[in-house]
Amino acid sequence: FDLTFHLVNLTRVVCVFLPFSHLLMKGSKGLLVRKQEGDTMTIHCSTSLPDQENLSVYMRLTKEILVLYFHQETKKLTLHERFKLRLTTNGSLNKMDITITNLTIEDSGAFWCVYSVYKKNKIEKTEGEGAVLLVVNDEECDQNDASSGLGMSWYLVLVSAVTAGSVLLLSLLILFIWVIPRVSTTVKCVCVCPH
Numbered sequence: 107f108d109l110t111f112h113l114v115n116l117t118r119v120v121c122v123f124l125p126f127s128h129l130l131m132k133g134s135k136g137l138l139v140r141k142q143e144g145d146t147m148t149i150h151c152s153t154s155l156p157d158q159e160n161l162s163v164y165m166r167l168t169k170e171i172l173v174l175y176f177h178q179e180t181k182k183l184t185l186h187e188r189f190k191l192r193l194t195t196n197g198s199l200n201k202m203d204i205t206i207t208n209l210t211i212e213d214s215g216a217f218w219c220v221y222s223v224y225k226k227n228k229i230e231k232t233e234g235e236g237a238v239l240l241v242v243n244d245e246e247c248d249q250n251d252a253s254s255g256l257g258m259s260w261y262l263v264l265v266s267a268v269t270a271g272s273v274l275l276l277s278l279l280i281l282f283i284w285v286i287p288r289v290s291t292t293v294k295c296v297c298v299c300p301h
Contacts, residue, residue, distance in 0.1 A: 140241045141209050149204045151219035151236040158221040158232070161199055167215035174204060188212075214242045 141147055151161060163174040175184040178199045185193055189206060196203045199221075206213065219234035 137237060138239050138241070141243075143210060143243050145209050145242075146205060146207045147209060147213075147238070147240060149206075149217055149219070149236050149238050150201075151204060151234050152201045153219075153221045153232065153234040154200075155221060155223075155232060156200070158199060158223050160222045161202060161234070162220045162222065163204055163217060164220060165213075165215050165217050167212075173217065176202070209240075209242050211242050214240055216240075 139147055149163065151163065159178050161174070161176040161178075162172060165171050165173045171186055173186050173189055174193065174195070176182070176195070176199060183195065192207045194205050194207075196205070217236075217238045217240060219236040220231050221234045222229050222231045224230075
């Protein structure tokens with residue numbers, strides 16, 4: 107069924123843009139970073155919570171990956187395989203700069219910092235400051251424009267359009283799944299029933 111195929115594809119697109127919409131709603135400065143292939147980017151992770159034990163940096167475009175994990179007590183730093191030769195850190199747990207060099211198109215996506223601490227037999231996670239939406243190899247990229255954040259409105263329009271389209275298509279899906287089969291069952295019943 108053609109509509110189901112389109113709904114599945116729209117769901118995939120929405121899943122890709124959901125982390126972007128979350129980041130765009132935060133409204134912090136320097137959120138959108140545009141870079142060319144081979145450039146360098148720095149994420150500034152910070153938290154005001156004093157008792158944090160670990161820092162994780164996640165990235166998501168089509169799937170979520172753990173880019174970095176830092177354990178405060180052991181000072182052990184674990185990096186995702188694809189960032190091992192390109193990522194360096196500077197600073198302490200509560201205020202750490204993560205620099206990624208030699209950017210590739212595959213590095214485009216949403217990056218965010220998560221702090222955690224083990225309390226009362228469970229891990230408590232808190233999202234830290236430092237969320238970044240990275241676009242690599244944007245042909246219209248102007249480095250002065252990227253630092254001022256003027257390109258943000260384009261992404262807000264895109265996220266709004268995707269959200270509105272997904273709501274519309276999900277409404278149509280509900281219509282086709284629940285309403286039309288009931289109407290056709292009622293029509294069959296009317297046709298079969300004797301006068």
